[in-house]
Amino acid sequence: MATSKIAITIDQNLLHRLDSLVKSQRFANRSRAIQEAVAEKLARIERSRLAQECAKLDPKFEQEMAEQPPKSWVPTYP
Numbered sequence: 001m002a003t004s005k006i007a008i009t010i011d012q013n014l015l016h017r018l019d020s021l022v023k024s025q026r027f028a029n030r031s032r033a034i035q036e037a038v039a040e041k042l043a044r045i046e047r048s049r050l051a052q053e054c055a056k057l058d059p060k061f062e063q064e065m066a067e068q069p070p071k072s073w074v075p076t077y078p
Contacts, residue, residue: 021033
């Protein structure tokens with residue numbers, strides 16, 4: 001996987017907490033910890049967006065659609 005180097009500004013307290021996790025070997029280094037944190041946050045946002053879109057669906061309509069055979073469906077008989 002290709003990576004890019006970035007610079008960030010981080011609160012001193014967060015940095016101390018991050019360094020504690022690295023020191024206790026929870027993460028290999030600061031970069032890995034930040035990568036995992038960002039990936040987790042993005043996944044949470046994406047799940048939230050999916051939930052918001054799903055909430056827009058009409059359950060009755062979706063059930064009716066699920067129970068109808070596809071238009072191209074042709075029954076086969078043994």
